Amino acid sequence: MLTSKERAKLRGLANPLEPVIMVGKGGVTENVIAETRNALNTRELIKGRVLESALMTAREVCDQLCDRVDAEGVQAIGSKFVIYKKNDDIPEEKRIRL
Numbered sequence: 001m002l003t004s005k006e007r008a009k010l011r012g013l014a015n016p017l018e019p020v021i022m023v024g025k026g027g028v029t030e031n032v033i034a035e036t037r038n039a040l041n042t043r044e045l046i047k048g049r050v051l052e053s054a055l056m057t058a059r060e061v062c063d064q065l066c067d068r069v070d071a072e073g074v075q076a077i078g079s080k081f082v083i084y085k086k087n088d089d090i091p092e093e094k095r096i097r098l
Helices: 003-016 030-042 058-069
Strands: 021-023 045-050 072-079 080-084
Touching: 003 021, 003 045, 003 072, 003 080, 030 045, 030 058, 045 058, 058 072, 058 080
Parallel strands: 021 045
Antiparallel strands: 045 080, 072 080
């Protein structure tokens, strides 16, 4: 569980990121979950976007993805969401320090 200070730091770090996960009208499919796992294995912090054609909100998508990949939801605003998962396999210089 993230504290409010950790969440605030992660929001600031996520601000310049481009979305790497796109969720469309199919919702949270196995492919989206696999891509999320891949992205979180490469980096600890990712941003995603819910397309207008989707039948879900960014909060719903964020919550479902976090449950499926065992990650923490940082924020969901508008059509974008941010997910964090600590990864000890990432080299020390690329790791996010909270």
